[in-house]
Amino acid sequence: MQQEKQEQLDVLKTASEKGYIRLKYLDETGKDGESTVNYTWMKIGEQKQIKQPKKAAKRQSILGIWEPNKDFKYALIPRNFTSEEYVKLMEEEARDAWKHFLATGQPTFMIQDNASIHKSKRIQRYWRLWSKQGLHMFFIAPHTPQQNLIEGEWRQLKYGELRGRSYSEDAALEKALVDAIESRYGKKGYSVKRYSL
16 A cells, blocks of 8 residues: 555646645644754764753644645644644645635645544544545545655754754644744745634
């Protein structure tokens, strides 16, 4: 199945490169107030340390939708995302896909993993409607996060823009995430949009 899914994804990538379709990548991640210690060189006998706050900010969940070289859309909440919130975001993406299809003739394919909020029976009832609006769901093979290219974007944010930082206040962590996303994609000339839930 993994090989078959990779081959299907390669076909979609080729179609996107030729301008027949539009590809987007969706995924969720999270960040808490503690800093991650990265790999680095140290003198023999020394250990890298990053002072952590006594009270760390609560985890912020991020849902991102990345269209390479074009835009990055995201939502932040201080807990896990629900299927209702996922539907709300996909409804907006379906409206955008329909406008894009009318303007370009390109259907949109949303690449994502097999999380339950993406594939529950309740969510599956929307797939036909979204497909009629030009938004098609593509699910990568289980346990193959490398097939979802947004994973590399999360790594860059966590180990690049947010590296070595810790946060004791929830609002400070939220602001840092917003600033990191806006800075990273703004520098690349992307359109950046934050969804409010």
